[in-house]
Amino acid sequence: xxxxxxxxxxxxxxxxxxxxxxxxxxxxxxxxxxxxxxxxxxxxxxxxxxxxxxxxxxxxxxxxxxxxxxxxxxxxxxxxxxxxxxxxxxxxxxxxxxxxxxxxxxxxxxxxxxxxxxxxxxxxxxxxxxxxxxxxxxxxxxxxxxxxxxxxxxxxxxxxxxxxxxxxxxxxxxxxxxxxxxxxxxxxxxxxxxxxxxxxxxxxxxxxxxxxxxxxxxxxxxxxxxxxxxxxxxxxxxxxxxxxxxxxxxxxxxxxxxxxxxxxxxxxxxxxxxxxxxxxxxxxxxxxx
Amino acid sequence: xxxxxxxxxxxxxxxxxxxxxxxxxxxxxxxxxxxxxxxxxxxxxxxxxxxxxxxxxxxxxxxxxxxxxxxxxxxxxxxxxxxxxxxxxxxxxxxxxxxxxxxxxxxxxxxxxxxxxxxxxxxxxxxxxxxxxxxxxxxxxxxxxxxxxxxxxxxxxxxxxxxxxxxxxxxxxxxxxxxxxxxxxxxxxxxxxxxxxxxxxxxxxxxxxxxxxxxxxxxxxxxxxxxxxxxxxxxxxxxxxxxxxxxxxxxxxxxxxxxxxxxxxxxxxxxxxxxxxxxxxxxxxxxxxxxxxxxxxxxxxxxxxxxxxxxxxxxxxxxxxxxxxxxxxx
Numbered sequence: 064x065x066x067x068x069x070x071x072x073x074x075x076x077x078x079x080x081x082x083x084x085x086x087x088x089x090x091x092x093x094x095x096x097x098x099x100x101x102x103x104x105x106x107x108x109x110x111x112x113x114x115x116x117x118x119x120x121x122x123x124x125x126x127x128x129x130x131x132x133x134x135x136x137x138x139x140x141x142x143x144x145x146x147x148x149x150x151x152x153x154x155x156x157x158x159x160x161x162x163x164x165x166x167x168x169x170x171x172x173x174x175x176x177x178x179x180x181x182x183x184x185x186x187x188x189x190x191x192x193x194x195x196x197x198x199x200x201x202x203x204x205x206x207x208x209x210x211x212x213x214x215x216x217x218x219x220x221x222x223x224x225x226x227x228x229x230x231x232x233x234x235x236x237x238x239x240x241x242x243x244x245x246x247x248x249x250x251x252x253x254x255x256x257x258x259x260x261x262x263x264x265x266x267x268x269x270x271x272x273x274x275x276x277x278x279x280x281x282x283x284x285x286x287x288x289x290x291x292x293x294x295x296x297x298x299x300x301x302x303x304x305x306x307x308x309x310x311x312x313x314x315x316x317x318x319x320x321x322x323x324x325x326x327x328x329x330x331x332x333x334x335x336x337x338x339x340x341x342x343x344x345x346x347x348x349x350x351x352x
Numbered sequence: 353x354x355x356x357x358x359x360x361x362x363x364x365x366x367x368x369x370x371x372x373x374x375x376x377x378x379x380x381x382x383x384x385x386x387x388x389x390x391x392x393x394x395x396x397x398x399x400x401x402x403x404x405x406x407x408x409x410x411x412x413x414x415x416x417x418x419x420x421x422x423x424x425x426x427x428x429x430x431x432x433x434x435x436x437x438x439x440x441x442x443x444x445x446x447x448x449x450x451x452x453x454x455x456x457x458x459x460x461x462x463x464x465x466x467x468x469x470x471x472x473x474x475x476x477x478x479x480x481x482x483x484x485x486x487x488x489x490x491x492x493x494x495x496x497x498x499x500x501x502x503x504x505x506x507x508x509x510x511x512x513x514x515x516x517x518x519x520x521x522x523x524x525x526x527x528x529x530x531x532x533x534x535x536x537x538x539x540x541x542x543x544x545x546x547x548x549x550x551x552x553x554x555x556x557x558x559x560x561x562x563x564x565x566x567x568x569x570x571x572x573x574x575x576x577x578x579x580x581x582x583x584x585x586x587x588x589x590x591x592x593x594x595x596x597x598x599x600x601x602x603x604x605x606x607x608x609x610x611x612x613x614x615x616x617x618x619x620x621x622x623x624x625x626x627x628x629x630x631x632x633x634x635x636x637x638x639x640x641x642x643x644x645x646x647x648x649x650x651x652x653x654x655x656x657x658x659x660x661x662x663x664x665x666x667x668x669x670x671x672x673x674x675x676x677x678x679x680x681x682x
Contacts, residue, residue, distance in 0.1 A: 087483065095480035103468045106509070180429050181464050184457045186449035187481050348431040348445065 100199030146222030170252030239325035246332025277303020410580035
């Protein structure tokens with residue numbers, strides 16, 4: 064028996080105004096890649112939830128420990144109450160998700176499997192693809208984060224004292240944090256151009272970041288010398304600073320100098336990315352991909 | 353050095369790689385930690401050729417001959433060690449966006465398509481990357497989908513497609529910006545015969561319709577025979593032959609096959625040449641090309657021949673002979 068050949072239906076036409084008339088060039092590219100990232104992530108809803116739950120375990124452990132310590136010390140540790148700890152670690156979960164960027168592991172795979180070659184023959188810098196893709200991914204993650212944040216709030220009863228300015232600065236700072244970490248890990252990932260493997264370096268970076276960013280413990284609880292070190296390194300501006308904006312008691316001056324520091328690190332990161340990329344791609348093109 | 357009708361100009365192009373080497377085993381592995389040994393490998397050893405706009409050229413050669421390295425230098429993925437390359441008036445190694453918008457590189461095992469979503473969504477991304485106006489994009493996309501017969505496949509997540517379907521979708525994605533020069537590295541690798549034929553027919557049509565220049569490498573002679581009037585044979589980084597595919601056979605064929613039909617039972621014809629096969633009354637004999645007409649005349653004189661055909665060996669055999677003989681470049 065033969066099955067009659069079926070002609071596939073015509074391809075769908077987009078409704079509404081032509082997108083090109085609204086957004087062209089790089090912004091148009093960002094929008095399309097972000098849409099693609101959302102489409103990809105929606106394919107894996109269960110995996111996304113499993114990932115989110117895994118990500119919440121870490122701050123909940125910190126939170127339970129610090130809440131117990133605060134309780135044992137009469138309700139506060141260095142002036143941070145259990146409610147403040149709860150606020151810190153609930154905001155932590157959102158900032159941590161904003162911190163998910165293209166990692167050096169991805170770089171290793173990209174170079175080993177030759178995917179970078181495919182990207183190099185396209186007329187757009189690959190960093191734009193990574194920035195746009197992970198930004199799109201955040202849309203999905205934030206949607207999934209909302210119910211988790213609600214549950215954490217009901218259980219741990221955080222204390223928030225937030226002004227409109229703080230909310231505004233926070234909304235900018237979380238994207239600043241995203242850009243800083245993206246640039247730094249891109250630079251680290253590009254070491255793969257020379258070494259093929261970069262995981263060991265990433266482990267060192269990760270340890271330093273864990274201690275000096277405010278991820279493991281709020282920076283206010285570190286010794287004075289460690290706070291000074293953290294102030295001159297970028298890690299704090301991709302983690303502790305945005306959390307403090309919403310969950311801490313920063314003055315207006317501290318809020319704005321934090322944003323300025325973020326802008327400085329973004330600029331430094333961009334320059335570093337451009338410089339290392341230039342040399343690295345030349346090397347990659349010399350040895351083959 | 354570019355002319356209006358010349359798409360690719362290559363002069364004295366060289367590429368050397370520095371390769372780390374060590375013996376097998378743990379001891380050699382530990383030794384290489386302290387003192388690593390390198391060897392310089394000349395992958396492309398000063399080749400020169402030009403390709404006219406709209407021409408389809410096949411790069412032939414054994415594995416490691418330098419074909420893919422050459423394509424990578426032409427597309428801007430590799431910096432040449434020496435020599436000059438100009439494609440469409442651009443220096444490929446600069447990888448200017450204006451250049452990359454005019455070319456495409458398809459490598460059999462490197463994918464541009466997103467694995468988890470339908471190819472249609474990846475095509476949208478290409479639209480954004482190449483800044484193709486929406487109306488034009490839809491027209492080209494629909495045309496490619498129709499030509500490649502992938503109307504159903506482009507709606508499924510790419511990971512669910514067969515290798516052949518994926519390859520066709522890759523090719524469609526690589527041509528959305530309507531490149532003027534196509535670098536195709538083993539475009540039909542791993543595909544079944546039907547799929548290979550469709551892809552070949554499509555590439556021939558694309559070349560005809562848009563006067564696109566195509567440089568392709570392939571291990572399948574059928575690809576080359578179907579698409580390329582001209583071939584460049586590379587071996588050990590050097591050009592061994594550059595010219596017409598038909599002339600390649602004429603120039604390098606040393607032997608021909610005579611097939612004769614001699615009634616119901618074939619006599620012993622081993623005195624005329626090397627008997628390749630006997631099938632009922634049909635006998636195939638391999639003879640030196642210079643003696644073909646003489647042997648044919650003798651056969652016709654000595655036997656009651658009802659049919660006689662003379663054929664050249666397959667191009668694969670000619671090329672194999674070319675590599676084996678170490679024939680210098682003409």
